[in-house]
Amino acid sequence: MMMSPKISDSQREKRKQQILDAAKRVFSEKGYGAATLKDIIEETGMSRGWIYLYFQTKEEIFEALLDHQDAEHEQYIEELLETSASIWDVITTLYSQQQDELLKPPRGGMLPAFYEYFLIGWRDSERSELLLQRYEEGIVRFAALLQKGVDQGEFSPAMSVSDISKLAASFQEGILTHTITVGPETANTQMQQEALIQYLHRLLHS
Amino acid sequence: MMMSPKISDSQREKRKQQILDAAKRVFSEKGYGAATLKDIIEETGMSRGWIYLYFQTKEEIFEALLDHQDAEHEQYIEELLETSASIWDVITTLYSQQQDELLKPPRGGMLPAFYEYFLIGWRDSERSELLLQRYEEGIVRFAALLQKGVDQGEFSPAMSVSDISKLAASFQEGILTHTITVGPETANTQMQQEALIQYLHRLLHS
Incomplete structure (x- = not known):
């Protein structure tokens, strides 16, 4: 002692x-x-x-570090929910914040390290278990946000919020990896991010 | 000698x-x-x-091996163009073939090795140059296919075929990585692949 x-x-x-x-x-x-x-x-x-x-x-x-970032992200969403006029505002703010992070040098911030950690560790059962858990938490977190919009009468999706959450996650993931690997000009990241937001908007208003 | x-x-x-x-x-x-x-x-x-x-x-x-697979892919597209009734048929066949490849064990075939090669080599300038070249070739190849459909009066997109090609590539990439890392059941790959095809269809018919 x-x-x-x-x-x-x-x-x-x-x-x-x-x-x-x-x-x-x-x-x-x-x-x-x-x-x-x-x-x-x-x-x-x-x-x-x-x-x-x-x-x-x-x-x-x-x-x-991942846990810490998740906790910060959760808290950020809570704050946005308190200060935003609509769930849609929360969502577009989240996307634009993620895009800022992505375009900030060094390119992609922690993301390349993140991909390395899980892709290389993909055959490691503990790491793949952690990745699965993180995926599911991320999908559930975003689906809960969408559900809040449904409950408040803001969204009227034709698909389940869970499926919409998975689609948005895939599209976003692809935009992220392409931006990191070929750069925001070649990938036309700005255009892609706008298209993703439009796509999500359409899924939420059937 | x-x-x-x-x-x-x-x-x-x-x-x-x-x-x-x-x-x-x-x-x-x-x-x-x-x-x-x-x-x-x-x-x-x-x-x-x-x-x-x-x-x-x-x-x-x-x-x-990558060069060889590209050559095979090019040849496959040529064959499909000769045997398909429309460009849209070519596209849906390409996607369904890619999905079969993805769902075949070991999970993702060569894809995890591919991601590893380029993600780990991301800071290696030669490898990142090769990846950039492969990205651009892939985008141009798919955009050329879409353009053929435009020229034949089959598609009437509101965006450039190059941008549509980039969007489809990102979405597809995200579906691939999520399927590889969490599995086709958790990612609901079947649903996602159908949604991607619907999305592409919508982009091509404005």
Whole structure:
């Protein structure tokens, strides 16, 4: 007990956040495979010992970062729901925020690292289990938003909100991967994003 | 001259084809990163020396396989154009053939290896150049097919055929990646593929 540094919960949280911020920069810059725990430690400017109080491996940091981003995303949706005039406004704001993220250098932010992590780990059963869980959560989260619009009389879709959520997720995923791999000019990302929003609008108003 | 085995051009082609077939099985089974040249050599049942007459590296074999598949795809489109009643029939046949390929075990065939090759190699400038070239060729090839339908009075799109080609490519890509990563039941691939075809139909008839 005497050996370990005594810090308050808020200090603990702050340090953890600093590690995740540093890791995000490293993964955005190098991708997943090429990034090392050493890179992340150096980026934090903290000592190895401090980091090991929180995380043991690069993988642990990466997964904590995903959880953290999900929590931020959930909170962001909650805030948008409180301040937006309609569910449709929430949706278009979410898409435009995602597009800003995508076009911000280094190209795609964390996304290439994300694809690397799961595609390479695709045959690893734990990782593929995590990916399946993340997919299902994402589909359910967006479907719940659509359902709210249905309940409020804003949307009148001919398909289930779950199927619409899956279609929007696929289309968006393809736009993301093409933008990352060939760039926003060649992929004509702006046009594609607008077409996706129009398509979604049509699915929601049958 | 005396040292090298004398074989005819057709024998040469046949051997090369055997190597590519073996490589396809190995890449479909193991992905790109985990597959080795040794795996491919063993799968062919030929001696190392024979293989080295054709290919020096795993990367060379992989790229030859992509070229070969492109040539096959081009030829397939040509055949469909001769036997189909309309361009729309050609398109729906292409999609349904791609879906069959996708649902065939091991899940996604060569696709996971393909994603691995380009996503991991994304920061490698030669590979990203090759990917850009492949993207552009694919977009142009499909746009040319759509243009043929426009010229024949079959389609009347409000957007450029190039933009429609990019939209269809993104949507299809997203369906492919989601199917590979979470499986056709969870992704509801059948429903998504039908929705993509309906969407494309709508884009072509404004």
